Amino acid sequence: MAVTQVFGARVRRREDPRLIRGTATYTDDLTLPGLCHAVFVRSPHAHARIRRIDTSRAKSAPGVVAVLTGADLEGKVNSIPCGWQVPNCDLKTPPHPPLARDKVRYVGDAVAVVVAESRAQAHDAAAAVEVDYEVLPAVVDMEAALRSATLVHDDVPQNRVLLWSVKGGDFEAAAREPGVRVVRQRLVNQRLIPNAMEPRAAVAHYNPGSGELTLWVTSQNPHIARVILSGVLGLPEHKLRVIAPEVGGGFGSKIPVYPEEAVVSHLAVRLGRPVKWVESRRENYLGTIHGRDHVTDAEMAVRPDGTVTGLRVRTLANFGAYLSTAAPAIPTILYGLVLSGPYRIPNIDCEVTGVFTNTTPTDAYRGAGRPEATYVLERMMDLAARELGLDPAEIRRRNLIPKDQFPYTVATGITYDSGDYARALDRALELFDYRRARADQEAARRQGRYLGIGLSTYVEICGAGPSKVVGSTGFSGGLWESAVVRFSPTGKVTVFTGTSPHGQGEETTFAQIVAQELGVPLDDVEVLHGDTDSILMGWGTYGSRTTPVGGTAVYLAAQKVKEKAARIAAHQLEVSADDLVFENGRFHVRGAPDRGMTIQEVSLQAYLAWNLPEGMEPGLEGQANWDPSNFVFPFGTHVCLVEVDPETGQVRILRYVAVDDCGRVINPLIVDGQVHGGIVQGVAQALWEFAQYDQAGNLLTGTMSDYAVPKAAWFPKFECDRTETPTPVNPLGVKGVGETGTIAATPCVVNAVMDALSPFGVRHVDMPLLPERVWRAIQQAKGGSAA
Amino acid sequence: MNVTVTVNGVRYSRDVEPRTLLVYFLREHLGLTGTHVGCDTSTCGACTVLLNGKAVKSCTVLAVQAEGAQITTVEGLAQGDRLHPIQQAFWDEHGLQCGFCTPGMMLAAVDLLQRNPNPTEEQIRHALEGNLCRCTGYQHIVNAVQAAARAMSAAVGAPSGGE
Numbered sequence: 026m027a028v029t030q031v032f033g034a035r036v037r038r039r040e041d042p043r044l045i046r047g048t049a050t051y052t053d054d055l056t057l058p059g060l061c062h063a064v065f066v067r068s069p070h071a072h073a074r075i076r077r078i079d080t081s082r083a084k085s086a087p088g089v090v091a092v093l094t095g096a097d098l099e100g101k102v103n104s105i106p107c108g109w110q111v112p113n114c115d116l117k118t119p120p121h122p123p124l125a126r127d128k129v130r131y132v133g134d135a136v137a138v139v140v141a142e143s144r145a146q147a148h149d150a151a152a153a154v155e156v157d158y159e160v161l162p163a164v165v166d167m168e169a170a171l172r173s174a175t176l177v178h179d180d181v182p183q184n185r186v187l188l189w190s191v192k193g194g195d196f197e198a199a200a201r202e203p204g205v206r207v208v209r210q211r212l213v214n215q216r217l218i219p220n221a222m223e224p225r226a227a228v229a230h231y232n233p234g235s236g237e238l239t240l241w242v243t244s245q246n247p248h249i250a251r252v253i254l255s256g257v258l259g260l261p262e263h264k265l266r267v268i269a270p271e272v273g274g275g276f277g278s279k280i281p282v283y284p285e286e287a288v289v290s291h292l293a294v295r296l297g298r299p300v301k302w303v304e305s306r307r308e309n310y311l312g313t314i315h316g317r318d319h320v321t322d323a324e325m326a327v328r329p330d331g332t333v334t335g336l337r338v339r340t341l342a343n344f345g346a347y348l349s350t351a352a353p354a355i356p357t358i359l360y361g362l363v364l365s366g367p368y369r370i371p372n373i374d375c376e377v378t379g380v381f382t383n384t385t386p387t388d389a390y391r392g393a394g395r396p397e398a399t400y401v402l403e404r405m406m407d408l409a410a411r412e413l414g415l416d417p418a419e420i421r422r423r424n425l426i427p428k429d430q431f432p433y434t435v436a437t438g439i440t441y442d443s444g445d446y447a448r449a450l451d452r453a454l455e456l457f458d459y460r461r462a463r464a465d466q467e468a469a470r471r472q473g474r475y476l477g478i479g480l481s482t483y484v485e486i487c488g489a490g491p492s493k494v495v496g497s498t499g500f501s502g503g504l505w506e507s508a509v510v511r512f513s514p515t516g517k518v519t520v521f522t523g524t525s526p527h528g529q530g531e532e533t534t535f536a537q538i539v540a541q542e543l544g545v546p547l548d549d550v551e552v553l554h555g556d557t558d559s560i561l562m563g564w565g566t567y568g569s570r571t572t573p574v575g576g577t578a579v580y581l582a583a584q585k586v587k588e589k590a591a592r593i594a595a596h597q598l599e600v601s602a603d604d605l606v607f608e609n610g611r612f613h614v615r616g617a618p619d620r621g622m623t624i625q626e627v628s629l630q631a632y633l634a635w636n637l638p639e640g641m642e643p644g645l646e647g648q649a650n651w652d653p654s655n656f657v658f659p660f661g662t663h664v665c666l667v668e669v670d671p672e673t674g675q676v677r678i679l680r681y682v683a684v685d686d687c688g689r690v691i692n693p694l695i696v697d698g699q700v701h702g703g704i705v706q707g708v709a710q711a712l713w714e715f716a717q718y719d720q721a722g723n724l725l726t727g728t729m730s731d732y733a734v735p736k737a738a739w740f741p742k743f744e745c746d747r748t749e750t751p752t753p754v755n756p757l758g759v760k761g762v763g764e765t766g767t768i769a770a771t772p773c774v775v776n777a778v779m780d781a782l783s784p785f786g787v788r789h790v791d792m793p794l795l796p797e798r799v800w801r802a803i804q805q806a807k808g809g810s811a812a
Numbered sequence: 813m814n815v816t817v818t819v820n821g822v823r824y825s826r827d828v829e830p831r832t833l834l835v836y837f838l839r840e841h842l843g844l845t846g847t848h849v850g851c852d853t854s855t856c857g858a859c860t861v862l863l864n865g866k867a868v869k870s871c872t873v874l875a876v877q878a879e880g881a882q883i884t885t886v887e888g889l890a891q892g893d894r895l896h897p898i899q900q901a902f903w904d905e906h907g908l909q910c911g912f913c914t915p916g917m918m919l920a921a922v923d924l925l926q927r928n929p930n931p932t933e934e935q936i937r938h939a940l941e942g943n944l945c946r947c948t949g950y951q952h953i954v955n956a957v958q959a960a961a962r963a964m965s966a967a968v969g970a971p972s973g974g975e
Contacts, residue, residue: 706946737945
């Protein structure tokens, strides 16, 4: 049957039937004969010396199988390593014991684990573990931590994790240029909690006969987990199988390898029984990584005509109590290198100081460094525009990199692949009816209504990436991807990918790539992922890399299959392969469309092997590894309209327009979904979400009812459109789209609120823009002092 | 204690600890793992089921409180191969990504559509306030509920409402 165009079609997702029927298998849904349950005992103190742990009462509690402390793991479960050792920044990598030994360093640090026959019995017994703590002073605030005599790790002076810098051009010289103004602002990018809807979980099973350990775990990257856990557990890699079954969202929080996963794996070996651990939401807030948490002093040098000539930032980045797997990369290379955004800024000077504090470790949260950079840049663009009396859209337009300048190397040294930034800006302004909106805003102000219009133009770096480049930045792995496209004798296709989607929909988009390339019906293609035993290698799903890197590997594997199939078809049709035409899944002889065979018929022949070209191996599959030559750089413009109630400080979003360019689009329905979800997370940072600690290091926003995960009623319908500028980096022309919304939305909304407050003379309010903060800023401004 | 309930039309009788929450009863005693646990504060709604026809968070109900009740979980929505209109709509409109909140979200939507067959967008957004989704940004969920409302109205021959 003829295959219509499936690349670019709004195809319904293949993964959905099992999810909407409730028959998908998430980690907590697994059960095994003899399964027992682990519960961790966690520190209630942010910083304390462990004097003694008494497990005797817990050990004799009903149903208890084992109670272990850090001492019991000595020599058996090693320190959890950091996987991204960024060079040239004096990075400190103190050990991260799987269970705290002498000291606990944050509220939630695990000190013991209890295993029992049932989940409830394990919880009961965990409450009976007695820990005698000597409470120490805690450091929570970053600036205080740098000056404090209290050290999170005794061998890390000043609590300084790293001091990293990137410099291009000469900011000082730019700032000294006559007529140039330097706009300054301190910007706080608050700490966030990722809140994947599925908490983390792990099930480990050890087979003493084969010596094989199988770990089902909520991971975005099971192969990385296997490499790291192999070292942590001292198990040879081929005896360790890691499976990411259905995973309920990650947003970066399921990239790291965590202590619990190592401990549960060890328990399965030690006890000879399968062990399950499922995180409670409370534990998720304490023990799963947080994101963001920067304080930045920014200076922007700008000429009177609005040309931005320089940007200098001094950023403090909170790492929490331990170095998480990818943490060092987030506020350094994923932040500093993208500070030029979509603009020509010849002089950039960025210095980042990483700080240990007695708080939950931080790592990648959706966008990971790029939202922080974009927030700084886009806030500063607005402040510069205001200083010069320029329209925010105009100052952006004057600084955008023109479309004929690609590939374009920015001052921080990275080279952007392709772009037409002005086109996305124009399209967004057109959709928004910007001029009219400005007129409406003026009219509303005369009626005492405070409307605000905010913009952000952004570019992001994703699709990591060239392995040798990420290797040079200290990543302890490669970031290429593998794929296998395998026909079965009956002509069905199984695709194996090393990426590990957990909601993004690549079981559908990768099937679209294969169906398009091989001309087989979409329903004849199955995409498998997430099992280290069935897939050669993979580096996982994060950083908007799955489609540009993993999808390209799939595409290339499909080409190899097609080439082999063509040789078989040519042989059986007794023509040269050059004389064959491949159309809609069928090879036929050029000029003789009746003489042909479908690729699915070829597949049967490949497996029968009765009549193959001389020397050809039977079977029909293609395998490809793709290591891109560069990253990819999606971009776009978001515009929103807000209204602020000056009596209450309440902010309401009235309109939100997003124009994103992620290169060629495989499935518009899925791209829309990614954009919507990203916008909501970005808006939520601007307006509601924050993780708050008290001075003793207690997480005050420590439950889901205290932390503002946004709800449906808080948003209008988003108006989304796209421009399509293919990337030359991969043959599909695709960029990533998983993080664009999050990156663009936060400054867009803050800029809109500041625009609404401009009649009061309010210049800046730090996020989240809660009613109280907005109201106070208005009152302060009315009282004569700037906010 | 003994609990006897009817779940998705099947009668079950089990001995449970008095403290057993309905959600764990469904998941661990009956093996119906389509109902999920996403929080410990009755905030997220991933565990939403229909108890005697009304949406409840099954993490907030003790199994013993459900004695004698009729319960519908996500596994009971479809009739064999025929999806429930809400399932069909979530699929058609891309109302889910990771799928973890989806069972609860769909059951909350079913509850809404029973009470209000033609809800406005605003009514849908408010009705889903007890159900959190971190992936979709809700827009496609709202579209799905509207599509289900149209499909269900058409099926009963009522005048089509919605947008």
